[in-house]
Amino acid sequence: MISKEKLTENVGKVKSETKAALQTMYDALNQGQQKKIAQVPEVKALFDRYGVAYRE
Numbered sequence: 001m002i003s004k005e006k007l008t009e010n011v012g013k014v015k016s017e018t019k020a021a022l023q024t025m026y027d028a029l030n031q032g033q034q035k036k037i038a039q040v041p042e043v044k045a046l047f048d049r050y051g052v053a054y055r056e
Contacts, residue, residue, distance in 0.1 A: 019050040026054055 002010075026034060029044070037043050038054045047054050 018051060022047065022050055022052045026052060
């Protein structure tokens with residue numbers, strides 16, 4: 001069985017990796033694409049959940 005501390009550490013690691021991946025993907029888009037993708041409610045919610053910096 002995994003300890004609570006190890007589980008918390010693993011969750012934090014995955015969240016960090018997910019944020020980095022989403023930020024990299026967003027940054028690779030041109031300005032028009034960034035604006036369009038940030039208008040999609042599901043994507044915006046995902047960006048907000050993981051703390052991705054984006055323009056509205």
